[in-house]
Amino acid sequence: MNIDDISRSAIPIEFHRNRTLDDFKKFVTEYRNWIFSYSGKIGGLPSNHYITSGVTDAFNQTYALYNKIGIFDGEYGYHKIVLDQRVTHNLEESDVIIISHPFSADGNCSHEKIKEADQLGIPILIDCAYLGICNPNISFDFSEYKNIKSVAFSLSKTFGTGLYRVGLLFTHDKYPCTIYRDWNYDLIASAEAHYGLLSNVSPNHMYEKYRMKQEEICKHLNLTPSDTVIFGVDYTEKYTKYKRGKVNRVCISNLIRDKI
Ligand SMILES: Cc1ncc(COP(=O)(O)O)c(C=O)c1O
Numbered sequence: 001m002n003i004d005d006i007s008r009s010a011i012p013i014e015f016h017r018n019r020t021l022d023d024f025k026k027f028v029t030e031y032r033n034w035i036f037s038y039s040g041k042i043g044g045l046p047s048n049h050y051i052t053s054g055v056t057d058a059f060n061q062t063y064a065l066y067n068k069i070g071i072f073d074g075e076y077g078y079h080k081i082v083l084d085q086r087v088t089h090n091l092e093e094s095d096v097i098i099i100s101h102p103f104s105a106d107g108n109c110s111h112e113k114i115k116e117a118d119q120l121g122i123p124i125l126i127d128c129a130y131l132g133i134c135n136p137n138i139s140f141d142f143s144e145y146k147n148i149k150s151v152a153f154s155l156s157k158t159f160g161t162g163l164y165r166v167g168l169l170f171t172h173d174k175y176p177c178t179i180y181r182d183w184n185y186d187l188i189a190s191a192e193a194h195y196g197l198l199s200n201v202s203p204n205h206m207y208e209k210y211r212m213k214q215e216e217i218c219k220h221l222n223l224t225p226s227d228t229v230i231f232g233v234d235y236t237e238k239y240t241k242y243k244r245g246k247v248n249r250v251c252i253s254n255l256i257r258d259k260i
Pocket of ligand 1: 053054055056057076100103104127129153154155156157162165166167
């Protein structure tokens with residue numbers, strides 16, 4: 001018996017499905033490079049990056065770091081459902097502002113909104129869940145802004161892997177995920193579900209592959225094609241059931257799939 005083998009941490013006796021971290025570390029590098037292989041502009045991201053369980057994990061951790069969450073009208077519904085009164089549209093009273101880019105309500109560019117929010121001197125988290133399914137004319141270059149503390153990416157929308165969520169959070173902030181590595185809490189299972197996928201599908205692939213079908217379907221339904229390929233947008237009163245903020249956002253993924 002070696003007294004040096006006792007430990008402070010609660011170590012299991014048996015290890016099933018034990019893994020080395022080699023493949024995981026390779027994946028993290030590959031995922032970061034995948035994001036930077038986007039043919040549109042990309043830059044101004046915080047240099048440190050961490051695997052999360054999708055953008056949702058980054059949201060949940062943001063909710064623990066900051067009390068009042070500021071959002072624009074039409075923003076992704078999860079914030080309001082989870083936090084209710086802790087969500088505000090009065091950005092000036094918020095502790096952090098979360099902005100989806102492309103914007104959740106229409107799949108289009110959010111730089112005007114980011115500019116407006118950046119004036120307020122409040123930390124900003126950018127939700128880039130739609131990088132991978134958007135028009136490369138959308139710029140992910142955030143270098144002109146002063147208050148972007150975190151930028152979150154996801155593979156859920158590109159690969160339809162939302163049940164195995166994996167994301168990459170670039171942040172200057174002290175998010176819990178910044179200690180996952182030291183704490184031996186790497187999200188290997190989520191990463192593993194994506195091994196081998198990134199080399200065949202670039203962040204531009206889905207948009208290039210489906211843009212024409214999106215345009216045809218939108219023409220047929222009298223919708224304006226969004227810069228995010230799964231959406232058509234209605235600025236009239238035709239699709240009010242699909243209202244998000246000021247516009248009606250129609251997801252046409254099922255129609256695109258039927259057309260293949
Ligand atoms: C705008 C937006 N952000 C974030 C998410 C959640 O992404 P993830 O699957 O990475 O948690 C979604 C999913 O619908 C979304 O539409």
